[in-house]
Amino acid sequence: MTARAWSLFALMSVLWGIPYLMIKVAVEGISPSGVVFARCALGAALLLPFALRQGGLARVLRTHWRPMAAFACTEIIVPWWTLTDAERRLSSSTAGLLIAAVPILGVALARLFGERERLGARRLTGLGLGLAGVAVLTAPHLTVADARSLAEVLVTIVGYAVAPLIVARHLKPVPTLQLIAPCLTLAAVVYAPAALLDRPATAPGAAVWASLAGLGVICTAVAFVGFLELIREAGPTRAVVFTYVNPAVAVAAGVAFLDEPLTAGVLAAFALILLGSVLATATAGRRRGSTVAASGPLGSGGAPAVAASGTPPVTAPAAPRSPRSEDVDRHGG
Template sequence: MTARGWFLFSLMGVVWGIPYLMIKVAVDAPLSPSMVVFTRCALGAVLLLPFALGQGGLTRTVRAHWRPMLAFACIEIIGPWFTLTDAERHLSSSTAGLLIAGVPIVGVLMARFFGDTERLGVRRVAGLTLGLGGVTVLTVPHLTGGDARSLAEVLLTVLGYATAPLIAARYLKDVPTLQLTAPCLALAALVYAPAAAVTWPSSVPSAHVLASLAGLGVICTAVAFVAFLELIKEVGPTRSTVITYVNPAVAVAAGALFLCEDLTVGIGVAFTLILAGSVLATAGAGVRRGERVAAVAVPVPVTEAGALGVAEPGETGGSVGAGQGCRGAEG
């Protein structure tokens, strides 16, 4: 992985590690999950739509790709963001963040179903296995503690995050990043607007709740989505999803520091396994030089040539992805 790839990987590890904290603050206010998702999407859309329109051809892009764009919006945003937010009404932010680390494992399985040929290697498979072990350690206590519904919601979130990038890689690889992200966020905002209006609070939320909503919309949505789509182009779809192994570190630290959430032995073991899996899963041989890896859609870095076999600069044209092979897998 190049220096640029590592920078973007680290950036997304942080940016998608803090949404769990912000979501928890919002739903404990308490704000409804619908309002939280609406606010997050509306802010992101307002910030990104002007840039998407400025590129020209947005209407033409939507007309040509509306079916896969609709599928991507539903599977990546409309469904998962609600289920994750609703789950955090009962789960701690650190637990939610750790469970989302299951995305790469599910992504590998889903990619095979989609016909992906990106090589994993023994070391990376071992890393994914360790990560799955960490998720298992974290999940079992909650299954016996009556949080089955919330865990099921997080599982649905994981499934969506793992599947949506595959759709983007196969059907949206020529769509410019902003022209995919902005319309999807706008659609999600429209979907949740009625429910948000009905559950709108009678009084103005506190400053820290408003700050959490702003952070979700601006940093964790607008900035992060664009960034991650670029990351996929930089390091390849499978490797890009491994940021979900780093996000838990930030989620656990943020939950303990700002919300005084307990750091149990189980969390410690799960955390260790997940991070060890992250190191192994990002190692190993990439595809051969000259082979191009399709970028998947979920948020960060740019293209690069080299051992990873990512398209040369200028070949992707700023789109979601280019080349052969599909796969991929948020916060």
């Protein structure tokens, strides 16, 4: 890869791992609905003008509104809320590591969506190792108090795994900006009433506002443009490899900024999930954003779900060959 591609790769590795930290901070002062609304509203406000500038958005909506609505529900509307609510009780590092199991579930769910790719011994071994890592990570949380949080993270993982399969099957012709911007707009509209009703009685602190701004601007809007630039520079297959680094960043951020414990169980779970993800997705060579999921997110906590970029201003990706929606990964959180 070029020096520019490596720079983008390194930047994305960091910025797609920090949404879990930002969510953890934001949810201390704002309701989960408020966090999701702010993130989606900021992202939509920045991306929608460029989606409109590309032209043809109305035609895209008329033609693909059903799968786009399904994608919005499985990628943003449901999983962003469940992940945010879960982080009121789970540590950000635990959430980040659990979401790393998305590609493993994506491999399994792909077969339900018509994928007939053979699961060889390597991929089956990867599935087993990844599930073992999830078991190691969740074992300390198998209590009544944590049951809801674990269930919410499971819902998030399923959503992140299903969403790219919808894209691969029904939304390949849709340019990425014209997919993401309307979905963020829809999510913002859905959560606006709840965000208003659940607004805090007192003004949140500066750290909460900074986290909301970071989630909406960096991890959802600017991030997305940066990911498109990485796709152009390195190609869609290489561009998503950095997502294997995100769980380590999520753990490191939680330990460094929130004093979350770095235990032997966390390290073992990270090693098992990382190795399992690499093996389980090795044949396909793809993660979420094609037929195998990844963080996201669009991310990613990441979604993300949506990818992350760095300091360059948001500019419309107006190249003649606009990256298509099958090139997108979420992630994150």
